[in-house]
Amino acid sequence: MVQSAVLGFPRIGPNRELKKATEAYWNGKTSAEDLLKVGKEIREQNWKLQKEAGVDIIASNDFSFYDQVLDLSVLFNVIPDRYTKYQLPQLDVLFAMGRGLQRKATGSEPAVDVTALEMVKWFDSNYHYVRPTFGKNLSFKLNGQKPVDEFLEAKALGIQTRPVLVGPVSYLYLGKADKDNLELDPISLLDQLLPLYTDILQKLAAAGATEVQLDEPTLVLDLPTNVQAAVKKAYTYFGQQANLPKITLASYFGTVVPNLESLKGLPVSGFHFDFVRAPEQFNDVVSAIGPNQTLSVGIVDGRNIWKNNFTKSSAFVQQAIAKLGADRVIVATSSSLLHTPVDLENESKLDAELKNYFSFATQKLGEVVTIAKNVSGQDVSAALQANSAAIAARSASSFINDQAVKDRVSSIDANMSTRAAPFPQRLAEQQPVFKLPLFPTTTIGSFPQTKDIRINRNKFNKGQLSAEEYEKFINSEIERVIRFQEEIDLDVLVHGEPERNDMVQYFGEQLKGYAFTTNGWVQSYGSRYVRPPIIVGDLSRPKAMSVKESVYAQSITKKHVKGMLTGPITCLRWSFPRDDIDQQTQAYQLALALRDEVNDLEAAGIKIIQVDEPAIREGLPLRAGTERSAYQVWAAEAFRVATSGVSNKTQIHSHFCYSDLDPNHIKALDADVVSIEFSKKDDANYIAEFKDYPNHIGLGLFDIHSPRVPSTEEFITKIEAILKTYPAEKFWVNPDCGLKTRGWDETRESLTHMVEAAKYFRKQYQK
Numbered sequence: 177m178v179q180s181a182v183l184g185f186p187r188i189g190p191n192r193e194l195k196k197a198t199e200a201y202w203n204g205k206t207s208a209e210d211l212l213k214v215g216k217e218i219r220e221q222n223w224k225l226q227k228e229a230g231v232d233i234i235a236s237n238d239f240s241f242y243d244q245v246l247d248l249s250v251l252f253n254v255i256p257d258r259y260t261k262y263q264l265p266q267l268d269v270l271f272a273m274g275r276g277l278q279r280k281a282t283g284s285e286p287a288v289d290v291t292a293l294e295m296v297k298w299f300d301s302n303y304h305y306v307r308p309t310f311g312k313n314l315s316f317k318l319n320g321q322k323p324v325d326e327f328l329e330a331k332a333l334g335i336q337t338r339p340v341l342v343g344p345v346s347y348l349y350l351g352k353a354d355k356d357n358l359e360l361d362p363i364s365l366l367d368q369l370l371p372l373y374t375d376i377l378q379k380l381a382a383a384g385a386t387e388v389q390l391d392e393p394t395l396v397l398d399l400p401t402n403v404q405a406a407v408k409k410a411y412t413y414f415g416q417q418a419n420l421p422k423i424t425l426a427s428y429f430g431t432v433v434p435n436l437e438s439l440k441g442l443p444v445s446g447f448h449f450d451f452v453r454a455p456e457q458f459n460d461v462v463s464a465i466g467p468n469q470t471l472s473v474g475i476v477d478g479r480n481i482w483k484n485n486f487t488k489s490s491a492f493v494q495q496a497i498a499k500l501g502a503d504r505v506i507v508a509t510s511s512s513l514l515h516t517p518v519d520l521e522n523e524s525k526l527d528a529e530l531k532n533y534f535s536f537a538t539q540k541l542g543e544v545v546t547i548a549k550n551v552s553g554q555d556v557s558a559a560l561q562a563n564s565a566a567i568a569a570r571s572a573s574s575f576i577n578d579q580a581v582k583d584r585v586s587s588i589d590a591n592m593s594t595r596a597a598p599f600p601q602r603l604a605e606q607q608p609v610f611k612l613p614l615f616p617t618t619t620i621g622s623f624p625q626t627k628d629i630r631i632n633r634n635k636f637n638k639g640q641l642s643a644e645e646y647e648k649f650i651n652s653e654i655e656r657v658i659r660f661q662e663e664i665d666l667d668v669l670v671h672g673e674p675e676r677n678d679m680v681q682y683f684g685e686q687l688k689g690y691a692f693t694t695n696g697w698v699q700s701y702g703s704r705y706v707r708p709p710i711i712v713g714d715l716s717r718p719k720a721m722s723v724k725e726s727v728y729a730q731s732i733t734k735k736h737v738k739g740m741l742t743g744p745i746t747c748l749r750w751s752f753p754r755d756d757i758d759q760q761t762q763a764y765q766l767a768l769a770l771r772d773e774v775n776d777l778e779a780a781g782i783k784i785i786q787v788d789e790p791a792i793r794e795g796l797p798l799r800a801g802t803e804r805s806a807y808q809v810w811a812a813e814a815f816r817v818a819t820s821g822v823s824n825k826t827q828i829h830s831h832f833c834y835s836d837l838d839p840n841h842i843k844a845l846d847a848d849v850v851s852i853e854f855s856k857k858d859d860a861n862y863i864a865e866f867k868d869y870p871n872h873i874g875l876g877l878f879d880i881h882s883p884r885v886p887s888t889e890e891f892i893t894k895i896e897a898i899l900k901t902y903p904a905e906k907f908w909v910n911p912d913c914g915l916k917t918r919g920w921d922e923t924r925e926s927l928t929h930m931v932e933a934a935k936y937f938r939k940q941y942q943k
Contacts, residue, residue, distance in 0.1 A: 178493070178502050180548040181233035181472055183389065183426060183448065184340060184512025185222045186537050187240060188699050190519055194218060195703045198241060202703075202883075208267055215241060219326065223335045229541035232548070235389065236330050236337035237323040238512060241267070242274040242702050246293075246306040248347055249273065252372050253317045254308050256354060262288050266319060274306050274702055276882030292882050294352070294856040295701060297794050299393060299429045301479065301515055302708075302750055304701035308351030310360055316368050324379045331384060339380055340512075343390035343425070344369050345406050350394065363406050370413050377420045387422040387445065395439070396430030396454075398799050404438040415443025424448055428474060428511040430798050431457040436464050446470030451492065452477045452510040458492075462499050470504045471496055476543045478511035481696075481710060481752045483535045483570075484543045486550065486563040493551045507548040513537040517696035517707075530691050530712060533570045571756070578689070578714035585764045592771075593816035595824070595846055599871050602824045602848060609783060609825050610736060614941055615895075615909050615934040616667040618874070620831050620851060621740045621786065622679075622914035623657045623672035624923055633677065650675045654729050662733060664928050665935075668784060669737045671729035673916070679742045679788065680750040684709035686721040687769055690751070701881070704917065710752045711762060717769035720776050727780050738829065739777040739785040744770055744814045749791035759795075760806075763814040770818040778822045786829035787819055790913075792841070793832065812844035819847070833876070833913045839866050847871065853912040855879045855894075863901045874908030877933075878926050880915055885925045891933030904941055909934040 188194045197214035200206040219239050226234045240247050249255065250270050259269050264277075271277065276292035279285075294307045323339045330337045342350075344366060353360035380388060392407065399407075414423060422445035431454035432439065439447065446469050449461050465471055473496050475489045496505045519538040523531060535543060546559045570576075595602065636646040657672030676682040684690040691712045697705040726739040744766035753762055770787065777785050792811055797804040819828045830845060833853035842850055851874035854862075866873055877894050878886045898907065909930060915923050 177552045178497065178548045179232040179506045180230070180544040181338075181448075181506050181508040182226055182231050182235060182513060182541060182544060183391075183428070183474075183478065183509050184235045184238035184514055185226065186514055186516065186518050186699070187218060187222070187238065188518065188697060188705060189214075189218045189221075190522060191695070192697055192705060194241070195705055198703045202271070208265065211241070211267075215239065216329065219329060220333060223330050223333060223337065225538065226541055227335050229538075230545040231541055233387075233506065233508075234330075234335060234337045235340045235512075236326045237339045237341060238514070239326065242270055243304075243306045245308065245342055245347065245350065246270060246274055247322060248342055249306070249308045250319055251322055251376070252369065253315060253319050254310060254351075256293070256309055256311050257313055258290050262286065262290070264288070276879060276884045278882075278884030289884065291884065292856065292879055295881065299396075300794055300796065300798055301429075302698075302700055302706070302791065302794065303515060305350070308347060308362070309354050310351055310357060310362050310365060311354035312357045314365075316365075316372055318372055318375060321376065321379055323376055324383050327380060327385055328383055336384075336386075338387050338389050338424070339385055340389040340391060340426075341373075341376075343392040344373050344410050345403065346392045346394040348406075349399075349403055361402075363403055366406050366410060370410060374414065374417050374420070377414070377423075378417075381419050381421045385421045387424060389424050389426050389448070391426045391428075393427055393429055395427040395432045395435045396450075396798055399435050399438075404435055407435070407438040408442070411442040411444055422446075424470070424472060426472070428453070428478070430454050433457050433460045434799070436460060440464050441466065444469065446472060446504075446506075448472035448474060448506075448508060450474040450510040452479075455492065458495065462496065465500070468504075470506060471500055472506040472508045474508050474510035475547065476507075476509045476540050478509045478513050478540075479515045480755060481516055481534045481536060482755050483533055483563065483566055484540075484547070485567050486543075486547060486560050487567075489547050490550045493547060497551060502552065505551075507544050507551070509540060509544060513540055515698060516540065517693065517698055519695075522695035523693050525694050527691065529569070529573065530575065530710075532566050533573075533712075534710070536696070573713075575689075575691075576713040576756075578716060581689075581714040581716050581765055581768075584768055585761060588764060588768075588817060593813045593820055595816075595820050595822075597824050599846065599848065602827075605824045606827050606848065610668075610827065612667055613938055614904060615907060615937050617909045617931050617934045618666060618668040618738070618851075619661075619670055619911055619927070620876075620880075620914045621670050621673055621738070621788065622676070622916035623660075623670070623674070624918055624920050625674070625916045626920070629653060629674050633675075650725065651728055654725060655732055658729055658733050658737070660924070662735065664924075664931050666927070666931060667735070669729070669733060669735050670740060671725055671737055673740060673914075675725055678706060679914075680747050681707060681709050683721055683742055683747060684751065686719070687715050687717055687766075689713040689715035689765070704881070706750065708750055708752050711748075711754050713754075715762065715765040715769055717772050721773055723773070723776050723780050723782075726777060726782050730782060736784050737782070739774075739782040741770055741773060741777075741785065741787045741818075743787045743789035743792070743830065744818055745795055745811050746789050746791040749795045760810045760814075763810065764817065767814040767817040771821050774819055775821045778826050783825065784827045784829060785819070785822070786831065787815065787847075788831040789815060789845070790831060790833045792845075793838075796841075808841055808844065812841065815845045815847075831913070839869050843869060843871075849874065849908060851908065851910050852876060855912045863898055867901055869906075872906045872908060873902070874910040875902070876910060876912030877930060878911050880911050880913045880918060883918070883922055885922050886929060888929040888932045888936075891930050892936055895933055895937055899937075904937070
């Protein structure tokens, strides 16, 4: 009989229990013991849910209080010196590495002031991992045995699990050398790391684990030869060790074929591959599998929410059975279900027709089980019939097609994606309009979303506030933000976005073609969860979405206020996209809707318009080649379609964060000013890459995901380092990202210090 497997399950809890417990701990309202108890309850609930669903192979160690890669850094003592000197408890070290820590001395506890490690996107997803950082004083050792403890926890419940860890090659390759150790190639640390993996694997075997899952997602990247060799070396080494559990080597998010030679002949019990993202790799990988190795067929999508097509998936799995035999085939999720909401049954307000098309993490458990039963010859006819009916109903749904939108997309031409003049001419026309000083200061968009804002939004959504009352409240919040920015003397203002629940959801709710959930939360990083909207049909804008708030903000100040929009690629990437048409078409539909909004903002008197694209790098195909080149063209064109309808005097800004960016890709957007997350970059070469960028740039100067407040002197030091490479006349001063998740006190202090630093340099350059 074919078995079923789930590579990992969402760890946030069905009602965001982890977020609430974690933030309560950070705020000093609960103890570490309270937080650990909630974590244990979530793990137990997840394991029992999978067991009751009939899943054969259930993951453990897929839980984390912050990030699974960060967990490994703590486990293997990859902890930079700045975190160890304070003698913090291990849980607090984990959080300090993830989000920074700043606190005053209290009683016997010393003051702490430490910045967070760099955070970057997990491949092409919207999940962020904390990048391992390898310093000169690195000394590998085991700190505890988290994977073993959680395996034993499940075992005590009567549930046998398959512990999962990020594999040694991916862990090293996704890390970086610390700034004091830049000559280091992290892969060179493999020989030191392998004994620790062996130690933890032997401990798992001694605890009763018969199999482990080692994730090597870097196998879907363009790997240099030394990294390919490291894969062969690492798993050959494991094969030579005694008393280890069986190893399933898992990769996902793309094809492994270009790195397939490094997998041939490895002494592992089996492989897992993602056939949702890369079905074309099937024949190659099957041919490479050894005679006694299993194939875990990733056929239920771990990244999207559309219902699986049982007929197609079963036929695909049958191909594997025909080549390998049923006893060597496993039906699995394509990746961990971390990237999907927990349970569709929590969506009581979702349209019943649309709800029938979706499948969240809990429902995907049933999908892998049903497909496994079907290909094993068991009777699942009722489930197959219901599934076929849902698939057919979706294809004929009235939600999907809008001919007017299709016609408009087909009319896009080069003129629609080209500004009226090149940047130097635009700049010459803009400077007399804006009269900005050197080192102009601004923020990225959002200001703190206070409890009062959330309460009033909730009241409005429940009908407890009238539209007039809610608008009055929002305007009062906008005025508060405007007056604060004037008070600290920022140069270009924002309205603060108090009316917005999320930078994608807010616009999606006003576009035709989107659907929304009430509890469809997905972890983005740490305790930051998002509710991705779902693109269900052709997209268009029935009416203006942001003009009213921007016009009000501009009417109460003499300084320029930016109109704030989310770009077409970010709207696409931070939604669950359609899987029945290509993403390029969906991006163009969004671009045209946003073009109308940009033009309306300009017509209403807004002279600076920011169209954020933090997800543009995230969407880049993982391998070089024609698909990546094509994406770079159409993604940039979609942005320009949205922004090129304005006059030369209107200044277009954009923003990018938490990705390794290609200056040429940014240049293709032709924005007048771009702001880039930078505060946790410690490589001077990163600045140099943008030295010849022709337009203007703001490099983010403080980490908005951390509560710590940089001093004025710290800002000055950072700007001095930037100005050694980057020309002052092109440099804007701003935070890393929006300030939505921060409190007002830390926001006030940080921005005040930032403005003071900008004024310091103005005086220096005037001299």
